[in-house]
Amino acid sequence: MAEVYDIIIVGGGPGGLAAGIYGSRARLKTAILQKGKPGGQAARTEDLENYPGFSRGTTGPALMEAMEEHAKSFGTEIISEEIVGLDLEGKIKLIKSKSGHEYMSKTVILAPGAVPKSLEIKGEIPLRGKGVSYCATCDADFFEELDVVVVGNGDAAVEEAMYLTKFAETVTIIVRRNEGDLRCNKTSAERAFANPKIKWVWNSVLEEIKGNGLVDSVVIKNIKTGELSVLETNGVFFFVGTVPKTEILKGKVELNEQGYIITNDLMQTSVPGVYAAGDARVKYLRQVVTAASDGAIAAVAAERYLAEEEGLHKSS
Amino acid sequence: MLALTKENFEEEVKKAEGLIMVDFWSEKCEPCKALMPSVHELAEKHADKAKFCSLDTNGNKRLAMSQKVLGLPTILFYQNGEIVAELCNEISIEDVEAKLLELA
Ligand SMILES: Cc1cc2nc3c(=O)[nH]c(=O)nc-3n(C[C@H](O)[C@H](O)[C@H](O)COP(=O)(O)OP(=O)(O)OC[C@H]3O[C@@H](n4cnc5c(N)ncnc54)[C@H](O)[C@@H]3O)c2cc1C
Numbered sequence: 443m444a445e446v447y448d449i450i451i452v453g454g455g456p457g458g459l460a461a462g463i464y465g466s467r468a469r470l471k472t473a474i475l476q477k478g479k480p481g482g483q484a485a486r487t488e489d490l491e492n493y494p495g496f497s498r499g500t501t502g503p504a505l506m507e508a509m510e511e512h513a514k515s516f517g518t519e520i521i522s523e524e525i526v527g528l529d530l531e532g533k534i535k536l537i538k539s540k541s542g543h544e545y546m547s548k549t550v551i552l553a554p555g556a557v558p559k560s561l562e563i564k565g566e567i568p569l570r571g572k573g574v575s576y577c578a579t580c581d582a583d584f585f586e587e588l589d590v591v592v593v594g595n596g597d598a599a600v601e602e603a604m605y606l607t608k609f610a611e612t613v614t615i616i617v618r619r620n621e622g623d624l625r626c627n628k629t630s631a632e633r634a635f636a637n638p639k640i641k642w643v644w645n646s647v648l649e650e651i652k653g654n655g656l657v658d659s660v661v662i663k664n665i666k667t668g669e670l671s672v673l674e675t676n677g678v679f680f681f682v683g684t685v686p687k688t689e690i691l692k693g694k695v696e697l698n699e700q701g702y703i704i705t706n707d708l709m710q711t712s713v714p715g716v717y718a719a720g721d722a723r724v725k726y727l728r729q730v731v732t733a734a735s736d737g738a739i740a741a742v743a744a745e746r747y748l749a750e751e752e753g754l755h756k757s758s
Numbered sequence: 759m760l761a762l763t764k765e766n767f768e769e770e771v772k773k774a775e776g777l778i779m780v781d782f783w784s785e786k787c788e789p790c791k792a793l794m795p796s797v798h799e800l801a802e803k804h805a806d807k808a809k810f811c812s813l814d815t816n817g818n819k820r821l822a823m824s825q826k827v828l829g830l831p832t833i834l835f836y837q838n839g840e841i842v843a844e845l846c847n848e849i850s851i852e853d854v855e856a857k858l859l860e861l862a
Pocket of ligand 1: 453458482484486487489491493524526553554555687720721728730731
């Protein structure tokens with residue numbers, strides 16, 4: 443008979459890796475199934491300044507590398523698999539991968555995270571990889587001495603714009619809000635306002651991205667006046683939030699209207715023995731520190747569930 | 759997989775015959791590194807169907823841009839030196855394989 447895991451974790455971002463650390467340290471047979479390299483979204487941002495304990499001297503990829511190492515050191519198996527199907531109702535849960543493997547586990551922790559949202563404005567999709575990007579660390583080098591536009595004004599947008607100024611000649615941030623009003627934290631806002639490479643276009647949205655083969659300009663609409671203007675640029679970076687990667691969970695666990703997994707404080711989903719952690723959950727703050735926290739809680743809750751199931755088994 | 763640079767690109771891709779796949783990547787691109795093991799597996803599995811190459815855009819940026827690559831990861835297919843297909847953004851290895859089999 444194939445082996446049965448105590449905990450299988452779907453997704454190897456900070457949520458999944460923290461769950462792995464707690465699960466394997468509790469001597470539970472724990473595996474993380476992750477499509478490709480672990481690290482998740484956190485590995486895609488260079489400047490990670492708010493994870494406790496690292497005021498200077500770490501980056502997203504370095505922190506995630508350390509978390510992976512940490513999970514492995516306690517015995518978490520990290521297996522490269524993309525999960526395409528789940529059967530969660532029974533006592534033994536079945537997890538099916540794209541490569542055709544089927545894993546069995548007594549509990550499951552869902553930590554599939556989120557992916558960048560696209561606005562699907564005119565020109566965005568055809569010009570992906572041609573100047574339209576969602577990942578500054580991936581693509582910033584291309585824009586050395588060139589001009590780029592950033593769409594969005596939350597933490598990720600403003601912080602990634604700052605990173606882009608290390609490469610690009612100018613970084614123009616397009617903001618829907620009134621002049622001076624940003625959604626991001628105050629520290630980042632102050633730094634961005636002080637950065638001479640950053641330019642601002644207020645009360646505006648991106649209407650269209652133009653280019654024949656490569657991005658060459660954007661059309662910006664002022665939402666107060668309705669006026670359209672053209673700005674020449676070589677790149678457009680979108681940081682307009684994320685969408686949960688939960689398509690495979692539809693009908694399996696309870697999701698909200700936007701597709702986020704609904705849990706209680708113990709990270710329990712609507713299905714016994716199935717937990718969730720990280721950005722894919724309905725929650726107030728989506729960050730590395732809260733994803734890691736969710737992972738820890740989910741693994742401990744799974745451990746208690748396993749102990750109770752075991753107890754029931756013995757007394758019956 | 760053959761590592762391309764600006765020195766050998768002309769010879770190995772532009773002037774070469776047959777189907778060639780080029781995986782554009784860089785050290786800083788985490789999604790590229792996530793995809794890479796499965797690209798290597800694909801190259802082994804279909805070694806007879808195409809020539810498989812990778813191009814580290816670090817140091818070869820202008821070359822990448824001359825191929826209209828301005829985002830990573832990107833995978834291009836060349837047939838007798840001409841670009842015949844391209845995949846970029848969230849690339850799944852299944853899409854790469856399907857494209858390869860379609861062109862081979
Ligand atoms: C540009 C940007 C900048 C950011 N900056 C910061 C910052 O400075 N500080 C901070 O605290 N947070 C930051 N964040 C947010 C932070 O990255 C996330 O909150 C955190 O990564 C969420 O962790 P997670 O484990 O829930 O999910 P993710 O990091 O999204 O990881 C989920 C993983 O699951 C995998 N996966 C999904 N579905 C499957 C499947 N079916 N099969 C197998 N694997 C699957 C994915 O490939 C991914 O690796 C930033 C985010 C972005 C986009």
